[in-house]
Amino acid sequence: MTTPLLATKLFAPLPSPRSVERRRLTERLDAGLQGKLTLVCAPAGFGKSTLLGAWVQACELPSAWLSLDEEERDPNRFVAYLTASLRSISADLGEGALALAQARPRPSAQTVLIHLINRLAKRRGKLVLVLDDYQWASNPEVDALLSFLIEHMPASLHLVVASREVPTIALARLRAQGQLLEIGQNDLRFHEEETRLFLNQSMSLGLTEPQVKALDARTEGWPAGLQMAAVSLAGQSDADQFIQSFTGSHRLVLDYLLEEVLQRQPADIQAFLLSTSILDRMCAELCDAVMQAEVGHASLHHLERAKLFVVPLDDERRWVRYHHLFGAALQQRLGQTQALAPVAPLHLRACAWYEAQGMVRQALHHAVAAGDTARAIQVVQGKGMPLYFLEDAEPVLQWLQDQSPAFLDAHPPLWLMLAWSYLATSLHSEMQAPILGAVAAIESAAEHPAYRSWRGELNAVRAWEAVARGDALTIAREAALALEWLPEDNLAVRTAASSAATAWQPNRSMGKW
Missing domain, CATH: 1.10.10 (Arc Repressor Mutant, subunit A)
Structure with missing residues (x-):
């Protein structure tokens, strides 16, 4: 069982009725379809998503969209979303790959990707896949998967990547082969005519030619800056004075506009x-x-x-x-404004809502953001089934790896969670350190009401660490001790302890250990 995928990541942003048509760029995107890859790379606020969203809406070719964030730094999650996005074009594109991704034991992300590429190779007709906000997912493992996809994908697929940073992939070779279209920051800046259309046609500001030129120069064609300036200008009686004071670095401009926008709202x-x-x-x-x-x-x-x-x-x-x-x-x-209105309660309310919807990853994110360790532990442990038992240990692992040993010592269950998370992510060699940490932390809390439960879970995780090493004697001993210590109502961990010996037998016969 895995946590669900968010369908909203598979939708391209809808074009705003106030958007400026950027034909000079969409024509380049159309021409780029002859190659393998289009890379749209620029800092935040340069309209990458807006441009590509409008282009995809107008594109006559079947198109898939995937908005990425930090969750997709996990290679398996990345490939699962990749599969889901292509299935939005046609269910047969992800046929088999989705089942493979959900199989247990889970195959490698590259194995699933190969299966997906093979399905794409059988499809006739051109199609487009857009990966938006790639910078959030980028890491060595995901970059390697993207490189593998680009190298081996069939000619029928055109890939578009939008990112704030240049991805670590073999761009030089693609350039030399004429297979790469690049659209960068200078391309995405509004030309003066586009600035004029946006301010006077889209936003109906009625600025004079000198005012348009001045604002275009001050923002350097930065679309987000122009948008925020236009919102503030709508409430100004003296446009010249506003434009004259509209200067400084992007951060200063943003701070100023934030004050202007916020203060003008109810x-x-x-x-x-x-x-x-x-x-x-x-x-x-x-x-x-x-x-x-x-x-x-x-x-x-x-x-x-x-x-x-x-x-x-x-x-x-x-x-x-x-x-x-x-x-x-x-x-x-x-x-x-935290002194006046603490932020933690906001995160805890979001946590409760997401947890009620079964969106445990998001619930954990807000519990951690609230700084509420007890609530985060509660979310991870779930309602009878811990998150790391649902083949979704990556967010737990990321959270715990950021904590100090002293912090983990103060919360003994966290050492156990860290060990389980290493097991769930196949990092078996890393399990020993948190097991040792758990031993010390649990023994120092012998008077705690949860001591027996913690002690039994420690034996259970030791049994599974022994499964990874193929140590039959330790498996049997630790599983038996776990069942002695664990309360009867701790069904999830009791089941894990009981299944340790069962997992050893078939894997031994198959030669896996």
Whole structure:
């Protein structure tokens, strides 16, 4: 059993009615289809997602979209989402690959990717796959998978990668072969005519030619800066004075505009913007939970109507997110107001909502962000089935690897969770250190009410560490001790202990250990 995939990651952003048509760029994207790869690379706020979303909507070829984030730094998660995105074009594209990805024992991510490439090779007709925000998923393992895909994918597939950073893949060879189209920061900057169309046609500001030129020069064609300037200009009586004072680095400009935008909103909308800035994605019900009031639908409608940097994530516009820069600025301001309105309770409300929806990864993220270790442990342990027993240990592992030994000593179950997570991610050689840490931490807490449960779980994880080493005597001894110590109601760990010996026998006969 695995945690579900978020369908909203498979939707291209819908084009805004106020977007400027960028024909000079879409024509280049069309021409780039003759090669293997299109790389759209620029800093935040240069309109990469907006450009590609509009192009995909107009493209006559079947197109798949995948918005990436840090969860996809796990290679298996990356390939699972890759498969799901291609299945949005045709279910037969991921046929077999999805079953393979969910098989136990789980094959390597590259094995699943090979199966997917083979399915693509059998398909007739060109298709497009867009990987958006690749910088969040990039690491050596995922970069290697992307390189493998580019090298071996059939000619029928054209890959588009949008990233804030240049991916670590063999771009020089693709350039030499004429298989690469690159669109960068200078390409994405608004030309003066595009700035004029955006300000006076899309935003209906009616600026004079000198005013357009001045604002274009001050923002250097930075689309996000122009958008935020336009929102602030809509409420200004003296456009010349505003434009003259609109200067400085991007960060300073952003801080200034944040003050201007926030201060011009009603108090309830200001509170909503700040409180919900902790969310990577929002729906009305989640916002209600965070705000402790039924204000989600009305507030999100206000934000969309006021063009306050809300990006739809699905066709129904149920899920949205803030423009990355605007969201980051809101979070910065929220952090500055912690003394008046602590942030931790907001995260805990989001945690509770996600947990109730069965979205455990997101629940854990908010429990950790709240700094509530007890709540995070509760989320990981789940309702009878710990997260690391659901073949979804990566977020637990990432959290615990960031903690100090002293922190883990203060919370003995965390040592056990770390050992289980190493087991679940096939890092068997790493299990010994947390097992030793657990021994010391548990023995120093012999008077704790949960001592027997912790002691039994320690024996269970030792049994599974022995399974990885093929040590039959230790498996039998530790599994038996686990069942002696564990309370009867700890069904998940008792089952794990009982199954250790069972797992050893078939794997020994198959020569795996």
